[in-house]
Amino acid sequence: MSDFKSFLKSGHTPTLFAAFFYFDFCFAVWVLNGAMAPFISETFNLTPAQKGFMISVPILAGALMRFPLGVLAQYIGRKNAALVEMSLIMMALIGGYFFISSYDHVLAMGVLLGIAGASFGVALSLGSGWYPPRYKGLAMGIAGAGNSGTVLAVLFAPPLAMKFGWQAVYGLAAICMLAPFLVMIFLAKEPPDIERQSFRQHIACLFEKDGWAFSLIYVVTFGGFIGLASFLPTYFYDQFKVTKVEAGQLTMLAALMGSAVRVVGGYVSDRIGGINTLSAVLVVVAVCLVLCGLAGGSLVATTLLFMLCFAAFGAGNGALFQLVPLRWPLATAVAGSMIGEIGALGGGFIPNAMGMSKQYLGTYFWGFAAFAAMALAMLVMLRVMQIRWTRTWAEKGGRARTA
DSSP states (O other): OHHHHHHHSHHHHHHHHHHHHHHHHHHHTTTHHTTTTTHHHHHHHOOOHHHHHHHHHHHHHHHHHHHHHHHHHHHHHHHHHHHHHHHHHHHHHHHHHHHSSSHHHHHHHHHHHHHHHTTTTHHHHHHHHOOHHHHHHHHHHHHHGGGGEEEEEEEHHHHHHHHOOOHHHHHHHHHHTTTHHHHHHOOOOOOOOOOOOHHHHHHHGGGGOOOOHHHHHHHHHHHHHHHHHHHHHHHHHHOOOOOHHHHHHHHHHHHHHHHHHHHHHHHHHHHOHHHHHHHHHHHHHHHHHHHHHTTOHHHHHHHHHHHHHHHHHHHHHHHHHHHHHHHHOOHEEEEEEEEHHHHHHHHHHHHHHHHHHHHSSSSSHHHHHHHHHHHHHHHHHHHHHHHHHHTTSSOOGGGGOOO
């Protein structure tokens, strides 16, 4: 408890809260199409492959928008960048409420929802910018726990869609976005760790091995989280024939685990090291994914396995972003945006892999198996890369250097 009090005193709590709140609502908007996928699929009579592609579009669009927003934040400030982004999100949601009438329109709306997915790097950098290196893992974990917005989307969007129609949910979401917008205006303060670098310096991390190593690991931890969180309502609805609302509630149980444990992942990584934490996470993810594919006949077993898998995803996300500010202390926002961009692109792999597996092989198992194999490949890469990391910029296991 005393250590947590020291953490609170070392930074600016209102800004950390504003960053969390901003990311939470943006994340909810980002996964709206996934949360409402059973309704949208029924309206347009979509095939499994079409469902997977529709769910992946916001994920892919959000990934591609992250790096430009991260760069913009370096020039106009992270707080201002967040306000600009939320203004665009509200306009996009209003457009979705009035103009969607076909599957192509849903895909176009998915691109616009991707604006919300660009918030990740800015939110984490804004929230952790006031904190010293030894507390950045925890600060990023708290800000990053805004991925609990998935819980809001899958819990509230289905019953609202049932009562008012799924298109009306876009309009309601636009109104809700006013809350984080106002919180950001009145509570957040731009952190003092201003990154004054040229554009060439900003993009330098794109050409480093470490940047790509982090990005590929994040494909598993965050890509797995966002990809599965978006696809699970469809999976539960199709595989177990539950109602659309029940599918959202079951998804909520898994997503809640991932969001809550993210903070724990950052906290534990500050103490035992992000490398050690990530190693354990990748093993748990691979095992859980294979077992999820094999447990397709049991709703209870599948739900419990997804909860464990998402807990591992959350811990892995917290662990990885404990390492990012250690590796790039003067370019955390841009490095985080770049890593988040590649990681979120990986999230687009899961819905498509699951949809293709179901449509052409008659089972979802091979979609799970493919992602489990990727997790094991990333574990091997991590154990190789950590040898150099612990000799240059991190202590053994991935802890922050004290000197």
